[in-house]
Amino acid sequence: MNITSLGFEGFRNLCDGEITPCRGVNVIYGKNAQGKTNLVECIWLLSGNRSFRGARDSELVGFGRDAAKIKAEFFSEGRIQTSEISLIRGKKGAFLNGVKQRSSAALLGHLCAVVFSPEHLTLVKGGPDGRRSFIDGAICQIKPGFKDTLSSYKRTLIQRNSLLKDIPRHPGLEETLDAWDQRLAVLGANVIRVRMKYTERLCECASRYHMGISHNSERLNIDYAGTVPKEYCGDIGSVRDQLLKMLLDKRNDDIAAGSTSAGPHRDDLEITINGESVRRYGSQGQQRSCVLSMKIAEEELIRLSVSEEPLVLLDDVLSELDSRRQDFLLNEIGDRQVFITCCESASVERLKGGKLFEINGGKVNF
Ligand code: ATP
Numbered sequence: 068m069n070i071t072s073l074g075f076e077g078f079r080n081l082c083d084g085e086i087t088p089c090r091g092v093n094v095i096y097g098k099n100a101q102g103k104t105n106l107v108e109c110i111w112l113l114s115g116n117r118s119f120r121g122a123r124d125s126e127l128v129g130f131g132r133d134a135a136k137i138k139a140e141f142f143s144e145g146r147i148q149t150s151e152i153s154l155i156r157g158k159k160g161a162f163l164n165g166v167k168q169r170s171s172a173a174l175l176g177h178l179c180a181v182v183f184s185p186e187h188l189t190l191v192k193g194g195p196d197g198r199r200s201f202i203d204g205a206i207c208q209i210k211p212g213f214k215d216t217l218s219s220y221k222r223t224l225i226q227r228n229s230l231l232k233d234i235p236r237h238p239g240l241e242e243t244l245d246a247w248d249q250r251l252a253v254l255g256a257n258v259i260r261v262r263m264k265y266t267e268r269l270c271e272c273a274s275r276y277h278m279g280i281s282h283n284s285e286r287l288n289i290d291y292a293g294t295v296p297k298e299y300c301g302d303i304g305s306v307r308d309q310l311l312k313m314l315l316d317k318r319n320d321d322i323a324a325g326s327t328s329a330g331p332h333r334d335d336l337e338i339t340i341n342g343e344s345v346r347r348y349g350s351q352g353q354q355r356s357c358v359l360s361m362k363i364a365e366e367e368l369i370r371l372s373v374s375e376e377p378l379v380l381l382d383d384v385l386s387e388l389d390s391r392r393q394d395f396l397l398n399e400i401g402d403r404q405v406f407i408t409c410c411e412s413a414s415v416e417r418l419k420g421g422k423l424f425e426i427n428g429g430k431v432n433f
C-alpha cells in the first residue's frame with residue numbers, strides 16, 4: 068500500500084497544505100524544530116495508532132488554531148481509499164473512506180504502518196517489558212486472536228498473585244492454588260510457543276536486513292530467553308508440564324514474595340551481534356541498526372501475512388549511522404513506501420531514487 072496524497076490543516080506547526088509522496092523512499096529533511104517529526108506523526112495517527120510521542124489530542128492542534136484536520140489518500144486492496152482525522156474543540160472524529168468511525172482505533176488495519184523513532188531504542192537499551200510488548204504487539208498485528216490469549220494469561224496471573232498474597236493470612240486457601248496453576252500453565256505455554264515461533268521468524272528476517280545494513284559484517288541474533296529452559300520447549304505439552312512443575316517447585320518462594328516467579332511475564336529477548344549482547348556492548352550505531360532491522364523485519368512479516376505491505380516511518384534514524392549504513396536505508400529498502408526524516412543535506416545527496424521534501428518552519432517544499 069502507499070499514500071498518494073497527504074493533507075494537513077491546523078496540525079501542530081505544519082502550514083496548511085498537501086504533499087504527494089512517491090511509492091518508494093520519501094526523505095523529509097530540514098533543520099531542527101521545523102516539523103519533520105510532526106509530519107511522520109501525522110501519518111502514524113492516520114494509521115489509527117496513538118501518538119508515538121504520547122501526545123494528547125489537544126497538543127496536536129496548532130497553537131492559536133481551534134481545529135485540525137489531517138487526511139491521507141492511499142492505494143490499498145486495488146483502490147484508492149481515504150483515512151481522515153479531525154480534532155475540533157477537543158472532539159476527535161475519524162473517517163474511513165468518508166464514513167465516520169466509532170473511534171480512531173477503527174482505522175487500524177486499513178492504512179498500516181510501522182514506525183521507528185529514537186524512543187524505540189529502548190527496545191535494545193531498556194528493560195525486558197519493552198521487548199515483551201514489542202513482540203506481543205507485533206504478533207497481534209498478524210494473529211489478532213493472540214490478544215485474547217494474552218489477556219486471559221494476564222488476568223489469571225493477577226488472580227494467582229492476589230491469592231498468593233492472601234495465603235499467609237488464610238493458609239487454607241493454598242489448596243485452591245492447584246487449579247490456578249493448571250490454568251496458568253496451559254495459557255502460559257500457549258503464549259510461550261507463539262512468541263518463540265514469532266521470534267524465530269523475526270530473527271531470520273531481521274538478521275538478513277542487519278547483514279545488509281552492516282555490509283555483511285555483523286550477525287544479528289534474536290533468541291527467546293524464557294524462564295522455561297529451551298530443552299522443554301519442543302512442543303506445547305512439554306512447555307505446559309515444565310511450567311506447571313516450576314510453579315509447584317517455586318510455590319513457597321512465590322507465597323513469600325506474593326508474586327509468580329515463572330512464566331512468560333518474566334521472559335525476555337536476547338539480542339546479540341556477533342555473539343555479544345547489543346544492550347551491554349553495542350555501539351550507538353549498532354543499537355540503532357539493530358532496532359531498525361527489527362522494525363523492518365516486523366513490517367516484512369506483516370506484509371507476508373496480510374499481502375499488503377505497510378508503510379515504514381523512520382524518524383531521525385540516519386544520525387549515528389555511517390555513510391554505508393545510511394546508503395542501505397536510503398537506497399535498498401525502497402520496495403515499500405518509506406518516509407525517512409533527517410537533518411543533514413549530505414545524507415540526502417546519497418538518495419538515488421525517491422522523492423525529497425524540505426521542511427522549513429512547518430512549510431513543506433519539494
Ligand atoms: P528535530 O530535528 O529536532 O527532531 P523536527 O523537525 O522533527 O526537529 P518537530 O518535532 O516536528 O521538529 O517539531 C517542530 C516544531 O513544532 C517544534 O518547534 C514545536 O514547538 C512545534 N509544535 C509542536 N506542537 C505544536 C503545536 N500544537 N502547534 C504549533 N507548533 C507546535
Ligand code: MG
Binds near residue numbers: 103105
Ligand atoms: Mg524530530
